[in-house]
Amino acid sequence: MRRLLGFNLLTGIVLGVAGWYAGWYAAHAIVGPSIDYFADVDYNELSVVLAYLGGVLGFLIGLGFLNYPILRLRGYPPSLREKETAGTGRYFGLCTDHKVVGIQYLVGIGVFFFIGGLNAMLIRIELLSPSRQVFPAGTYLTIVGIHGTMMMGMMSSAILGPFGNYLIPILIGARRMAFPRIEALTFWLLMAGGVILETTVFFGGFPTGWTGYEPLNTQGNPGMDCYLIFFALVGISMTLLGLNMIATIVTMRAPGLTWTRLPIFVWGILSTSVLMVLAAPVLIATLGMALLDRTAQTSFFIPSAGGSNYLYENLFWVFGHPEVYILALPGFAIVLELLPVFARKPLWGYRLAISGLLGVSLLSWFVWQHHLFVSGINGDLRPFYMLSTELISIPTGFTFLCGMMTLWRGKIRYTVPMLFCLAWFFNFLIGGLSGVFLSDVPSDVTTHGSFFSMAHFHYTIMGGLIFTFFAGIYYWVPKMTGFQLNETMGKIHFWWMFIAFNATFAPLFAAGFLGQPRRVVTYPADLTFINQWVSVSAFILGAAQLFFVFNLVYSLVFKRIPAEANPWESKSIEWQLPSPVPVYNFSKIPVFSSDPYGYGEPARPVAVPASSPAGRD
Amino acid sequence: MSATAPTTQPGPNHARRVIVAWIVFSLIATPLVAIFVGPNIPPGNGSDQATQQVFDNTVMVALLTPVICLLLVFFVYALAQFRKQRGGDIVDGPPLREHRMVQLLWIVLTSLTVLFLAGFGTFELLQNGAGGGQGPSPIAVPSGQKLQVQVIAQQWEFTYRYPSYGGLETSQLILPADTLIELHVTSLDVVHSFWAYQLGIKADANPGVDNIAYLKTKGPRTFSVHCAELCGLWHGYMFSQGKVVSSSDFSAWLHQQEALFASVKQYMPAYANAYYPDPQRRAG
Numbered sequence: 066m067r068r069l070l071g072f073n074l075l076t077g078i079v080l081g082v083a084g085w086y087a088g089w090y091a092a093h094a095i096v097g098p099s100i101d102y103f104a105d106v107d108y109n110e111l112s113v114v115l116a117y118l119g120g121v122l123g124f125l126i127g128l129g130f131l132n133y134p135i136l137r138l139r140g141y142p143p144s145l146r147e148k149e150t151a152g153t154g155r156y157f158g159l160c161t162d163h164k165v166v167g168i169q170y171l172v173g174i175g176v177f178f179f180i181g182g183l184n185a186m187l188i189r190i191e192l193l194s195p196s197r198q199v200f201p202a203g204t205y206l207t208i209v210g211i212h213g214t215m216m217m218g219m220m221s222s223a224i225l226g227p228f229g230n231y232l233i234p235i236l237i238g239a240r241r242m243a244f245p246r247i248e249a250l251t252f253w254l255l256m257a258g259g260v261i262l263e264t265t266v267f268f269g270g271f272p273t274g275w276t277g278y279e280p281l282n283t284q285g286n287p288g289m290d291c292y293l294i295f296f297a298l299v300g301i302s303m304t305l306l307g308l309n310m311i312a313t314i315v316t317m318r319a320p321g322l323t324w325t326r327l328p329i330f331v332w333g334i335l336s337t338s339v340l341m342v343l344a345a346p347v348l349i350a351t352l353g354m355a356l357l358d359r360t361a362q363t364s365f366f367i368p369s370a371g372g373s374n375y376l377y378e379n380l381f382w383v384f385g386h387p388e389v390y391i392l393a394l395p396g397f398a399i400v401l402e403l404l405p406v407f408a409r410k411p412l413w414g415y416r417l418a419i420s421g422l423l424g425v426s427l428l429s430w431f432v433w434q435h436h437l438f439v440s441g442i443n444g445d446l447r448p449f450y451m452l453s454t455e456l457i458s459i460p461t462g463f464t465f466l467c468g469m470m471t472l473w474r475g476k477i478r479y480t481v482p483m484l485f486c487l488a489w490f491f492n493f494l495i496g497g498l499s500g501v502f503l504s505d506v507p508s509d510v511t512t513h514g515s516f517f518s519m520a521h522f523h524y525t526i527m528g529g530l531i532f533t534f535f536a537g538i539y540y541w542v543p544k545m546t547g548f549q550l551n552e553t554m555g556k557i558h559f560w561w562m563f564i565a566f567n568a569t570f571a572p573l574f575a576a577g578f579l580g581q582p583r584r585v586v587t588y589p590a591d592l593t594f595i596n597q598w599v600s601v602s603a604f605i606l607g608a609a610q611l612f613f614v615f616n617l618v619y620s621l622v623f624k625r626i627p628a629e630a631n632p633w634e635s636k637s638i639e640w641q642l643p644s645p646v647p648v649y650n651f652s653k654i655p656v657f658s659s660d661p662y663g664y665g666e667p668a669r670p671v672a673v674p675a676s677s678p679a680g681r682d
Numbered sequence: 683m684s685a686t687a688p689t690t691q692p693g694p695n696h697a698r699r700v701i702v703a704w705i706v707f708s709l710i711a712t713p714l715v716a717i718f719v720g721p722n723i724p725p726g727n728g729s730d731q732a733t734q735q736v737f738d739n740t741v742m743v744a745l746l747t748p749v750i751c752l753l754l755v756f757f758v759y760a761l762a763q764f765r766k767q768r769g770g771d772i773v774d775g776p777p778l779r780e781h782r783m784v785q786l787l788w789i790v791l792t793s794l795t796v797l798f799l800a801g802f803g804t805f806e807l808l809q810n811g812a813g814g815g816q817g818p819s820p821i822a823v824p825s826g827q828k829l830q831v832q833v834i835a836q837q838w839e840f841t842y843r844y845p846s847y848g849g850l851e852t853s854q855l856i857l858p859a860d861t862l863i864e865l866h867v868t869s870l871d872v873v874h875s876f877w878a879y880q881l882g883i884k885a886d887a888n889p890g891v892d893n894i895a896y897l898k899t900k901g902p903r904t905f906s907v908h909c910a911e912l913c914g915l916w917h918g919y920m921f922s923q924g925k926v927v928s929s930s931d932f933s934a935w936l937h938q939q940e941a942l943f944a945s946v947k948q949y950m951p952a953y954a955n956a957y958y959p960d961p962q963r964r965a966g
Contacts, residue, residue: 202915247773250844272914279874279890281914368889368958374873375888407762410775415786439875440868440886441817441893447807452800462792469756470784474696474764475775487761494753498746505803507738507812510884511725512732513877514910580879582910586918632771 072129074159081257083125085406086486088115111360113268113290120505121257121298124621128253129159133246146247159253161245164646166229168545169252171538174226177219179610184212186607189600190627195590205586207270214262214275214292216526218299221341221388222255223530224395225306227539229334231545233310235639235646236328243312244305245267251306258298264290274584276385279366279377283358290359293352300384303391307341310334312676314341317453319659328637329412332419333398336426337391341428344387351380353581375442375670377455379649382433390429392526394422396533397464398492400486403540406635408475408489411662414467421463438509461497465490480633481555485536488563499574517577521568535562535613543628547645548619560608565606572599637661696763704755708748716744725882728905728926730898731813732882738806745795812887815867815876815885815893818955820939824896828864829855834957835867835874835887838916840907847936849953850943855924858932859902867893868956875911881905886911899926 069075125131136144145161154174155165187208191199200208230248234241242248269286277296280287285540314335318327355377357363364370366377405412412418423608431453438447469492477483499521502508514520539555578596581588588596620626631640638661642650692868720740725732766772794918806812812821832843833855844850857863869887875886885895889910902925909920927935951957 148786202918206720206912206915206917259719274912276912278873278912281912284872284914336827346896375891408775409766409773410778413778414780414785417780437886439814439884439895440873441815441888441891444816444819445821448800449806451803454801455796455803459789459792460798462788464755466788469760470758470778470781472764473778475764476773477761479774487757490753490757494750498749501742501746501799504738505738505799506807506814507735507744507803508742510731510812510814511735511879511882513683513884514877580724580906580908582877584912584917585908587919659894663777665777 072127072132072153074128075157076129077124077127077158078251080127081120081124084126085116085120087123088112088117088119091115092121108164110287110290111419113287113357114356114360116293117290118292120261121254121294124257125250125253130250132245132254141517143243154281158631159246159249161241161249162648163230163234163242163245163248164648165527165544166252167227167229170222170226170230170255171542171545173252173256173259174219174223177215178223178358179235180263180613181212181219182258182607182610183634184208186604188212189487189603191586192588192596193600195588195596198586200586202586203270206272206274206584207266209584210271210274210292211265213263214295215259217275217392218262218296219255220526220530220534221299221303221391222251222306223392223534224399224537225310225337225341226252226255228397228399228541229306229310229551230332231376232541233313233331233334233641234317234639235650236331237311237314237317237322238638238651238653238657239317241518241648242309243317244309247305247309250308251302252304254298254305258295260289261298262295265289277352277355277377277380278381279355279358279372279374280368282355282377283367288323290356293356295350297352297356299353302343303341303345304349307338307345310338311342314338319654319657325415326660328402329415329418329422330402332422333401335397336422337394337398339427340387340391344384344391347380347472348388349495351377351384354380355526359663375440378437378440378442379433379621383430384434385427385436386433387429389522390425392530394425396423396489396529397425397461399533399537400468401471402462402637403482403486404471405662405664406610406633406637407478407480407486408472408474409478409664410473411664411666412467412660413473414463415472415660415662417463418467421460421467424460424463425457428453428460432457434614435504435509438506439513451504451506455501458497458501465494480539481550481559482536482540482633484556484559484563485532488532488559489529491537492524492532492566495571496524496528499524501560512577514583515577516573516581516583517585520570520573520577522528523573527570528566532562532566535559539635541631541639542621544642544644544646547628548621548624549628549632550620551616551624551627554612554619558616559611561609561612562606565602565609568602569599569606572602635661636663694761699842700756700759703759704748705959706749707755709866711751712744712747713746716740717741723798725880727900728880728903729813729882729900730810731896732805732880734812735882738803738812738899741802742799745799747796750940753763762935781811810898813882813884813895813897815895817893818894820894820896822896824862824898826862828862828896830864830866831855832866832953833876833885833887834870835876835909835913836870837872837914838909840876840909840920841923843953844936847940848943848947849950850936850939851950852939852943854922855907857899857924857926857930857934858895858929859899859926861899861929863897863899865897866959867895868953870957872913873911874909874913874920876909877909877910879906881926884910890956902927902931941960 089112089593092115191205265288268288271285271289271292273281354365360368362371366372367379401418434450435454501511541658543549581592630643720743723739728941729731743896763933808822810824819856830845834841842852842855867887874887883895885893905924907924
């Protein structure tokens with residue numbers, strides 16, 4: 066009982082609820098029933114916003130994020146004290162050990178991934194019949210919105226959060242991240258956001274989907290505020306996460322770890338972080354403006370009062386297109402990192418692979434109006450955006466070439482992580498080639514806003530990011546937890562998921578081309594068979610993830626077979642440490658003399674430190 | 683990371699096998715795809731714009747077929763050929779780190795493909811606008827006599843005005859056959875998207891904006907109209923059917939509509955490119 070007291074998750078929740086009510090009452094004191102552009106409603110928009118801001122603040126205080134600043138103000142010396150607490154309690158509060166944060170991220174994001182997936186199942190239940198309504202139309206749109214927003218927002222950190230935080234310090238030979246408290250903050254902000262997005266159902270939900278287009282946004286229920294606050298919190302979390310990664314990678318590399326010796330995974334994280342730091346602030350600002358439109362009667366995006374919905378669309382996609390590469394690039398990085406291990410060959414074309422990652426990051430800033438080809442905005446610029454969008458195929462092709470040539474004449478082992486990486490090639494090929502149709506204006510006229518584009522981005526994001534996310538789980542979880550995952554069940558999970566995934570999303574290309582618009586609650590009767598097929602496949606795909614959870618619980622809770630230090634025989638440094646990695650990573654900071662891909666090459670003098678948990682920094 | 687020369691090693695010439703198989707498969711698959719798949723890709727033959735999109739899709743799908751063939755042939759071959767012996771010890775493959783010619787060739791080929799696609803898409807777009815909304819000042823304007831039709835979107839229906847017939851407003855879209863039509867798409871409240879599927883037309887309806895798209899109809903047919911941009915509660919039900927009819931049927935229908943319209947004409951706002959903010963009532 067006594068261990069529950071103090072600054073931890075429980076206190077955070079209690080203070081969060083208290084802060085919520087404080088904000089609620091404060092807002093009612095400031096303003097009575099608010100006026101609104103889309104009048105006739107007497108809810109107090111401000112109260113929802115202030116309640117959630119108060120709630121987040123209380124939650125963070127309860128977790129102990131104010132303790133250290135206050136101590137410092139009172140003259141205490143700098144420290145990283147939170148890192149030293151031991152035991153499972155660390156996982157339920159502010160912890161500055163990057164490995165704890167990594168595991169917190171894995172579990173937290175996993176939970177919200179399943180909630181998002183559950184919403185997808187509900188969508189497919191509704192679409193089993195072209196006309197019969199399982200959910201009221203408004204509820205259906207809220208489900209669609211929660212699914213999209215949860216997946217785009219939460220899963221932006223799906224690889225940087227768990228694997229980035231856990232592995233980056235180890236891979237660069239450091240003992241911690243550059244800003245350990247900010248690292249913890251990014252995680253708890255994300256969790257607060259996830260809960261807030263779910264509570265939209267108590268405020269009437271929101272009708273806009275994940276894009277939140279204006280002026281529908283301003284017209285929406287107070288549930289819309291939950292969307293805005295969630296996405297803004299995600300934006301803050303992403304900015305800080307990216308900043309922390311950049312600072313760590315640039316300043317904390319061990320001696321000898323030059324830029325051309327970095328594992329390609331670190332390069333992937335670095336390029337993604339740059340995108341996060343530059344794109345997410347645009348999102349925060351945009352949502353802030355939308356929030357002001359809803360609460361303070363500004364009119365950035367309201368055409369009848371001098372604003373412009375084009376402004377929102379521009380700003381949103383200036384964030385939104387780099388965002389999809391924030392989702393995709395870590396996947397590239399994991400594939401390129403794992404292929405050398407399982408093909409037993411050095412990464413082929415290291416510099417080309419880096420230029421691929423950087424090229425995609427750079428080009429992703431010049432393509433956003435391909436989301437607006439038929440919107441009537443800047444009609445003259447469409448050829449430019451068509452060109453810039455298609456140019457992205459070139460650096461993406463570098464990733465394909467490097468991956469394929471790494472397999473060439475290798476000695477391939479078909480382990481579970483390897484299978485997920487190989488599936489990436491298949492999924493991303495289909496996703497990428499369907500993107501060519503969307504980037505071509507004449508073809509986009511039909512495919513835009515249809516199930517074709519929906520199938521396209523599920524192939525690239527689910528087929529690209531989620532498959533590599535699972536590759537990362539099967540590859541690194543033994544290192545993170547110290548226990549093996551059952552390989553047979555892993556293989557069943559892979560084939561189950563791979564087949565169900567393709568059965569679900571491939572027919573949706575056809576549905577789009579046959580005229581089914583996105584986010585509809587009803588559809589033409591002649592598309593019934595396709596939709597029912599897709600729904601059943603989607604349920605099977607959902608069941609595959611339940612099977613994965615079963616494997617996790619079975620392997621990590623019941624079987625608990627200790628993992629070897631290096632089960633994959635990798636030459637990368639994290640596998641030279643014991644599983645799980647001791648608290649301070651290295652007893653002595655390692656000195657690097659090569660990249661980690663020296664398969665088949667004469668052994669170089671790689672300084673691998675003897676690790677002991679007694680080490681201190 | 684200096685380039686390591688590929689070690690010569692007795693055994694089959696893997697590269698030659700893959701390349702030959704790729705060429706053979708591509709030579710078989712590409713014409714088949716171009717002839718049997720491409721022309722069947724929607725939206726079909728409902729208008730000049732739709733036909734053009736089908737041609738566009740055919741060219742692209744034919745061009746992408748060799749790319750798919752390359753990847754499939756490569757992976758089937760590599761994954762079968764380069765696997766570790768079952769049960770054997772873990773051994774390393776040859777330490778190939780890069781190969782300048784392969785890199786160069788890959789970059790040149792992908793760049794050429796991409797540049798061709800962008801050039802081709804631009805050329806096709808500038809032909810007649812490909813049926814997409816181009817904003818208030820279109821860059822691809824087909825020449826000839828045009829019939830102006832306005833599409834007004836609101837939550838949750840489309841209505842249509844014919845300015846050359848006294849600003850007549852109807853709830854069904856009827857168009858004359860074999861006519862060049864200039865669609866002006868606008869909205870009274872939130873963003874919608876006018877999608878006449880079989881005609882290959884899509885243009886967003888923005889409040890206060892006149893979004894122009896061009897359409898050259900063919901013979902009489904029906905087509906469906908959907909809203910393709912999430913516009914709130916009943917977005918899913920914002921669809922209707924339109925018709926392309928012969929010009930004699932079109933004028934007969936117009937006369938009938940004008941008679942109906944006469945009684946309400948005095949209450950209608952004058953024809954304009956946009957009606958937002960709505961002069962009659964608040965949006966929403």
